[in-house]
Amino acid sequence: MKKVANATTYLDMDTKELFKMYNKDKDREIRNILIEKNLYLVNILAKKYMNKGVEFEDIYQVASLGLIYAIDRYDIDKGFEFSSFATPTIMGEIKKYFRDKVWTLRVPRRVQELSKKISEARVFLEQKNKKHPKVKEIAEYIGCREEDVLEAMEASYGYQPISLDASSNDDSEDKDITLIDKIGKEESSFGNIEQKDFINKFMENLNELELKIFKERFFLDKTQSAIANELEISQMTVSRIERKIIEKLKKEYEKNV
Structure with missing residues (x-):
């Protein structure tokens, strides 16, 4: 019964407080809670690699492993947001998986x-x-x-595989052109515009209380306890509303992927 009570308490705690406890004690139960709270990152990042010749479940497992690595390596005292730290770690594991395991095509x-x-x-x-x-x-x-x-x-x-530094082998006069010269580059600003537009539309569907908590938690980086004191409600209520917002965000994202 004690473990059940502890697990419930952990679920209602602020993520930063959980990381402080985990960095100190390396408690596996706390790590499991941190994994559960951040699985939405795994889902979002893994879906970017769907329809690339690999089962989604395989990518999801690799991304989940990346999340665990990120949790174990994250140092909250350095001041970085966990999502900012975890994203490149998870992406790195996915890319390494594709590079090491799925870099060739299956041919009959x-x-x-x-x-x-x-x-x-x-x-x-x-x-x-x-x-x-x-x-x-x-x-x-x-x-x-x-x-x-x-x-x-x-x-x-x-x-x-052909090296990207190899000649393009076309009939053009400039024989020094390589394959990499012909590969387009993704314009990062396009992605930023798209993400900003998605977030703005998502916020339109939140009620006044949800919108305030969403902005103060994810834009102003306030703790749940600080928001609870400001709104004169319990931290548990803030935590419950935050989980509801994240669930809405995940569902909205899945509809737009």
């Missing part, structure tokens, strides 16, 4: 086998004719259609 075995034959034919014909073979010559040597050769050659890039 038929195409893989044909690609191997093409490589062998290319070497043979090049040595025989002293020049690079054409697709038609490779197709005739292997005994398949030119379309099949082209398909296998294109798919082979999935498991034989």
Whole structure:
């Protein structure tokens, strides 16, 4: 019964107070509460990588692991907001997962086998004719259609990655242009505008009390106890309303993803 009471108390506590206690005692129960309170970050960041050839559950697990790392490494005394500290940590784990585990495309075995034959034919014909073979010559040597050769050659890039520093290999006059020169860059200001617009629309759906708590907690960085004293209500009430706001925010975000 004591553990249940403690868990309930922890749930109603301010996140910063929980971090102070966790940094001091490394209590696993407090860490579990911190994980629960911040899982919304995992959900938001993991959804950015949906439809990229990996199951969402796998990305979610990797992001959750990143959240745990962030909680263990976070030092509240340095003055950073936890969400600002945790986001790059979680993103880093997701990107590392993609880099280490999912950097190649899955291609059918038929195409893989044909690609191997093409490589062998290319070497043979090049040595025989002293020049690079054409697709038609490779197709005739292997005994398949030119379309099949082209398909296998294109798919082979999935498991034989090309350096972004390699030449673009096009017909332009400037041969010094590399592939990375042709990759567009995301304009960060667009994302900031989009996020600001989302937050402004979200706040329109909050009542007066929710709006005040939302602004003072997430914009002015006030503690729950300070807001409770200002509004002359209990800290538990502030905590309950804050959880309600976060739940609304998550649902609104999921609708817009």
